[in-house]
Amino acid sequence: MIESILFIVLALLALASAVVAVISKNLVTSIISAGLVSLLASLLYLLMSAPDVAMTEAAIGSSLATIIFFYVLNRIRAKEDSRD
């Protein structure tokens, strides 16, 4: 019972932040929202008794992917700054 409630609320939050990630005009917001989708999805994996997948998703999907995105954004911004 409690698991169903947790699961439904977390799934709804994940869907909402996926919508934000897709429609947002701001790139930083959209990347953070994608990280939040990964984070909530890893909580869902945990409730579906897959702790190994949850650990990997938290480490890779939520942290490492965000770091790579920001690394690339930083490269692009540095290039645009030097061009101006």
Place this chain on the structure above:
Amino acid sequence: MRNWVIVVILLLGTWLLLSADVLMSTTSVAGSIAAGVVVSTAVALLFAGRKMLYKNIRLTPKALVYLLFYPLVFLKALLIANLDVARRVLSPSLPINPAIVEVKTNLISPLGRLVLANSITLTPGTLTVDIQGDSLYIHWIDAVSTDVQSATEKIVRGFETYLEVIYG
């Protein structure tokens, strides 16, 4: 040398906490602990020479007593901080009076300053924003005084008496 010993002790403590349930269930307790000692010594040999972060920590008896007492002071401050936050958040009019004030610290060692800044962040109504030289810039949610001297007296003094003995 002191730096190296402290790094080994910290790493070994982390190892023992992490592997505690394995230690309790298996029979080869000595082997597991020996593995921890070897690994933490190796890691300390690799990395301890780079940053002498724990060089300034003092190991006099008074400092050890203060080191034991410091968490209690800190936990008390944290509890008061939370009741304070609760009062502010729950009251309908949001009684806040924020300011960023400058305070001075006497601590010299980087580790002491780190602990001081973290403690200030977790205590009632204050948040460390920046450190420049020996002055800390603090966001104070309910600024009683904006003068440097009196703000230092109110925010820093409580922790600094302890941290000066421990870290110098």
Place this chain on the structure above:
Amino acid sequence: MEITMIAGGVVSLSGSLFLLLGALGVVRMPDLFNRIQAGTKATTLGTMLFLAGIAIAEPSWIPKLLLLILFIIFTNPVSSHVLARSAHHTGIRMSDKTVVDHLAKTTEQRGSESLQGDEQEIAAAKSKGGER
């Protein structure tokens, strides 16, 4: 057995109330610095109490929970500190109730031209609308 369960449950419940307070503070406070204040303090104590409650109810998990509490105590203030510093550097608008800002004064004294250049850069970046 039952008594430790109830004691742990009460401690956990109070921790979750502090978590809720932190979340409410993040929503209600007027500007970013006050949000960081409420968010950091309340969630730190809330998580500590929450994990302490589990530790009371399940004593064999104590080592790992202790490690988790230590991690949270050390990392939580650092991330809030970084956020506050970055917010001040980018010139986030502070609440109207703000009394005084010593940090802004010192940065102005330190070198007015470099900071102005910085701010122009930031303004230019903002007008670009974050790459889009």
Place this chain on the structure above:
Amino acid sequence: MNIGSIAMGAGFLLVLIGLWGILTRTHIIQIIVSFSVVDTGVHLIMVAAGYMHQRTAPIISEGLAASDAPSLVVDPLPQALVLTAIVIGLGVTALMLAFALRIHEKNDTLEIKNIERLRW
């Protein structure tokens, strides 16, 4: 309702949201973000396919004896697949970002509408 079917539905919705983003966004970085949303949705569907109601995680420890594990654990195979898929998804995302950097070097823009030179 079984949480496996809810997870299946949520995963399909995530895939659809991400697909919509891939098809309608015009900024390349945002297309990559939408791709990672699709990725997460597919992982969710695969884990949900292996979920069985009222069963526990397939890791044998003191709480779960090896002898009665087969009747108590969920299907571990989809989880192993998803572990690989997550790592490969990160690799694909990184590759796409490298291409995006390259496009930005060539064209000085990441907006698809502004890229006029379609052939090299």
Place this chain on the structure above:
Amino acid sequence: MGNMLFLASALIALVALGVSAIRFFRGPDTLDRVVAFDVITIISISLIAIIGFIMQRSVLIDVALVYALLSFLGVIIIAKYVERGL
């Protein structure tokens, strides 16, 4: 009885997660969203711990450890990017 208390605290933590998600979805500035993200990660650490307790599997505490170690890296990277100091 004791178990009921733990279930209730899990539900309250879930409510707290939802409330801070409001700030995430509204938050006018990017850094507001980052603050909300930080709060959400910390709340989800406690949520993971309590799910592990309810399911009675000690494996889940390791997941919480990984979370606690890695979540703060992401926040620092984002703040550094916004500060233009990466």
